Amino acid sequence: MSALPRARDLGLIGCHVCGLVCRDVGRHDAACPRCGSALHRRKTASLARTWALLIAAFILYLPANLLPIMRTVSLGDVDDNTILSGVIELWVKGSPDLAVIVFTASIVVPMLKFLVLATLLLSARSGTDWAQRQRARLYRLVEFIGYWSMLDVFVVALLTALVRFNFLSRVEPLPGVVFFGLTVVLTMLASMSFDPRLIWDGRTNDD
Amino acid sequence: MTDNPTPSRDELPEPVVQRRRFNASLIWLVPALAALVGLSLVVHGWMQAGPNITITFQTAEGLEAGKTPVKYKNVVIGKVNRIDLTRDRSKVRVRVALEKSAESFATAGTRYWVVRPRIGLGGVSGVDTLLSGAFIGADTGDSQEYRNEFTGLEIPPAVPHGAPGKSFSLHSDDLGSLDIGSPVYFRRIQVGRVVSYQLDKDGKGVSLQIFVDGPNDRFVTTSTRFWNASGVDVSLGANGLKLNTQSLATVLAGGVAFQDPRGPHDSTPAAEGASYKLFGDQVTAMAPPDGEPHYIRMRFEQSLRGLVVDAPVEFLGINIGRVVSINLDYDDKKQRFPVTVGAVVYPQRLGRAYDKLSELAKARGEPDLSIMLGRLIEHGLRAQARTGNLLTGQLYIAMDFIPNAPKADFDPAGKPLEIPTAPGSFDKLQEQMAEIVDKLQKIPFDSIGRNLDQTLGELNRTLKQVNGEVLPEFRNTLKGAQQTLGTADQALSNDSPLQQNLGDTLKQLQRMARSLRVLTDYLGVHPEALIRGRPADPPQARPAPAQAPKQGSKP
Numbered sequence: 217m218s219a220l221p222r223a224r225d226l227g228l229i230g231c232h233v234c235g236l237v238c239r240d241v242g243r244h245d246a247a248c249p250r251c252g253s254a255l256h257r258r259k260t261a262s263l264a265r266t267w268a269l270l271i272a273a274f275i276l277y278l279p280a281n282l283l284p285i286m287r288t289v290s291l292g293d294v295d296d297n298t299i300l301s302g303v304i305e306l307w308v309k310g311s312p313d314l315a316v317i318v319f320t321a322s323i324v325v326p327m328l329k330f331l332v333l334a335t336l337l338l339s340a341r342s343g344t345d346w347a348q349r350q351r352a353r354l355y356r357l358v359e360f361i362g363y364w365s366m367l368d369v370f371v372v373a374l375l376t377a378l379v380r381f382n383f384l385s386r387v388e389p390l391p392g393v394v395f396f397g398l399t400v401v402l403t404m405l406a407s408m409s410f411d412p413r414l415i416w417d418g419r420t421n422d423d
Numbered sequence: 424m425t426d427n428p429t430p431s432r433d434e435l436p437e438p439v440v441q442r443r444r445f446n447a448s449l450i451w452l453v454p455a456l457a458a459l460v461g462l463s464l465v466v467h468g469w470m471q472a473g474p475n476i477t478i479t480f481q482t483a484e485g486l487e488a489g490k491t492p493v494k495y496k497n498v499v500i501g502k503v504n505r506i507d508l509t510r511d512r513s514k515v516r517v518r519v520a521l522e523k524s525a526e527s528f529a530t531a532g533t534r535y536w537v538v539r540p541r542i543g544l545g546g547v548s549g550v551d552t553l554l555s556g557a558f559i560g561a562d563t564g565d566s567q568e569y570r571n572e573f574t575g576l577e578i579p580p581a582v583p584h585g586a587p588g589k590s591f592s593l594h595s596d597d598l599g600s601l602d603i604g605s606p607v608y609f610r611r612i613q614v615g616r617v618v619s620y621q622l623d624k625d626g627k628g629v630s631l632q633i634f635v636d637g638p639n640d641r642f643v644t645t646s647t648r649f650w651n652a653s654g655v656d657v658s659l660g661a662n663g664l665k666l667n668t669q670s671l672a673t674v675l676a677g678g679v680a681f682q683d684p685r686g687p688h689d690s691t692p693a694a695e696g697a698s699y700k701l702f703g704d705q706v707t708a709m710a711p712p713d714g715e716p717h718y719i720r721m722r723f724e725q726s727l728r729g730l731v732v733d734a735p736v737e738f739l740g741i742n743i744g745r746v747v748s749i750n751l752d753y754d755d756k757k758q759r760f761p762v763t764v765g766a767v768v769y770p771q772r773l774g775r776a777y778d779k780l781s782e783l784a785k786a787r788g789e790p791d792l793s794i795m796l797g798r799l800i801e802h803g804l805r806a807q808a809r810t811g812n813l814l815t816g817q818l819y820i821a822m823d824f825i826p827n828a829p830k831a832d833f834d835p836a837g838k839p840l841e842i843p844t845a846p847g848s849f850d851k852l853q854e855q856m857a858e859i860v861d862k863l864q865k866i867p868f869d870s871i872g873r874n875l876d877q878t879l880g881e882l883n884r885t886l887k888q889v890n891g892e893v894l895p896e897f898r899n900t901l902k903g904a905q906q907t908l909g910t911a912d913q914a915l916s917n918d919s920p921l922q923q924n925l926g927d928t929l930k931q932l933q934r935m936a937r938s939l940r941v942l943t944d945y946l947g948v949h950p951e952a953l954i955r956g957r958p959a960d961p962p963q964a965r966p967a968p969a970q971a972p973k974q975g976s977k978p
Contacts, residue, residue, distance in 0.1 A: 228435075229438075236436075237435070238435060238436055238437075239435040239436070239437065239438065240440050241437065241438050241439060243438065245440055246438035246439070246440065247438060247439050247440075248438070249436045249437075249438065249439055250963065253436055261450065264448075264450060264451070265450040267455055268450040268451045268453050268454050269450070269454070271454040271457075272453040272454035272455075272457035273457070275454060275457040275458050275460075275461045276457045276460065278461060279460075279461055279464050283464075291555075293555055294490075294555065295490070295557055296490075327685065365631075395460075398457075402453070402457070
């Protein structure tokens with residue numbers, strides 16, 4: 217806890233969008249006089265939304281991994297691959313570097329997001345002041361890697377568009393990739409809806 | 424950032440009041456929706472999941488867990504889940520997850536087999552699997568009984584379930600070059616194929632199942648004849664060399680052909696599963712039916728080199744059967760080795776003669792033809808081993824009437840009937856030849872040679888003597904003879920004195936003959952002159968005899 221006063225203590229509120237500082241009137245339906253966006257001391261229902269989105273993302277992550285994401289038809293040889301089987305296949309067929317990239321982008325990154333967000337949420341809820349700087353760093357990491365987690369979807373989309381040699385070779389997207397894409401979008405939304413200031417609040421303040 | 428620069432609260436702008444747009448609790452709809460989607464997936468998957476079946480194969484070649492599809496009419500009805508070995512490691516168990524819609528394939532009659540590329544003499548199949556990998560083919564059955572354990576076929580079934588057509592069964596002595604899938608031809612059009620074959624239970628033949636596709640199955644009638652159309656028929660007849668085959672494919676891969684016999688016949692379409700005999704070739708197939716075979720036995724007292732199993736048995740030149748066995752026997756009494764030849768004959772091949780004979784036999788109240796046969800044997804019917812081909816020395820059995828054949832015993836009740844035999848014509852010839860050779864061998868060629876040698880020596884000596892002594896003398900003699908001849912020649916030449924003397928002599932002789940004639944003429948007229956002497960001549964009579972000497976003295 218810093219000795220510095222908080223905006224709340226001073227009866228001030230800052231707009232999330234344009235950054236205008238207004239007086240805190242203590243209403244829920246206050247809006248920024250400049251840009252018209254809603255004014256909250258903290259992001260509205262940040263913890264609940266983040267939880268909800270995170271849980272939804274996790275639910276969708278299951279079919280994303282269990283269902284095949286891509287069908288490769290090569291000379292009549294039909295091959296359906298899930299994310300993990302694709303990674304294994306890449307590894308076995310002699311491209312461990314690619315396998316590592318895909319594994320990182322498709323398995324490590326989403327799992328990392330789930331874990332990090334869950335940790336942040338739990339710690340924010342309990343209001344502990346444990347490792348605040350590190351937690352803040354974790355949050356920035358999640359924000360950063362969020363850009364890269366659509367890698368699989370891009371790969372499938374690109375291959376589907378590029379590899380169209382009818383009989384010789386063909387790549388088709390399968391439902392798994394939709395779920396994977398949804399998972400990624402939901403995790404991004406979740407990390408967006410998390411208010412990092414909660415880390416510093418030292419206690420729950422989700423109003 | 425402390426109180427100091429902060430404008431007073433009143434100077435700060437007042438927030439405007441807005442209607443709250445959205446309830447925070449609505450966010451929980453997102454995971455609920457996700458859960459719903461996930462649940463629906465699970466439910467969908469569960470609903471889609473059909474029965475799980477296990478198929479046993481000899482090998483899992485070309486099969487891949489999680490990938491190999493199961494197809495019926497090229498529609499995917501399931502997928503291979505797992506492949507493992509049976510407990511005794513002799514076979515492969517393939518777990519297949521069928522789709523919900525393919526529940527009916529988990530029934531007792533369903534057949535499963537692996538479709539792999541197959542290249543045979545009859546053609547290539549499953550080419551698409553070369554690239555896409557093998558798949559498991561399925562075919563429905565009639566049964567509704569649930570089952571999840573199947574034994575996979577190693578060879579695709581030749582006929583899909585419910586295909587229009589009929590299957591028939593053929594019986595043959597051996598399979599020949601036929602195989603599953605071998606074509607069945609009707610007038611050289613392929614109308615079906617061999618579905619399966621197996622040995623008869625007693626092992627004495629082969630049963631084949633063929634399937635003739637509709638609508639051509641109606642051409643299979645109750646009197647249809649089937650024959651093995653494999654290979655090439657080469658026949659050398661009066662019209663020249665004739666080569667006959669169904670198609671080039673059958674030469675290599677074999678095939679079955681069928682046709683109705685010529686002439687009036689029953690042409691009702693055959694019933695499903697009807698049974699036929701598979702003949703070896705078209706000629707035997709189209710021949711009138713052989714009827715019941717009869718086994719006969721013959722004992723030959725001679726070597727039968729050149730007689731082989733399947734050699735023809737002919738009756739007066741008509742093929743009535745074939746040899747089925749040739750065995751050597753030992754006769755203790757005669758101390759000889761007779762050859763026992765067993766043959767199968769088809770009396771019906773005798774045609775009208777058989778009909779008449781059987782009618783006669785029936786009229787006489789005889790149970791079968793054996794008594795009739797005995798009568799024929801009394802009249803000289805004998806079996807002979809004759810040479811069919813002088814080059815190869817192949818023999819055949821000929822049943823013929825031998826004039827003045829020695830009487831033979833015949834037991835009409837014997838089983839099998841034993842036909843008395845006669846030595847073949849060629850054998851007789853051989854015997855005679857042997858006798859001649861025997862006699863020739865008895866001639867003392869050695870002593871004859873020695874004598875001849877001696878004689879020739881003496882002759883040689885004589886000739887030498889002749890050359891040395893006789894010839895010079897002979898030459899001298901010849902010379903003498905030549906001289907003599909020369910002398911004679913001289914003596915005989917026109918101007919030789921001998922010739923002249925001879926001419927003179929002859930002339931004088933002529934004159935003498937003339938005077939003799941005059942004398943006889945005179946004596947004829949005057950016989951008395953012989954006694955009285957000549958009277959005085961009239962003057963006319965004189966000049967004639969006087970003239971003659973004048974002429975004669977001229978040379």
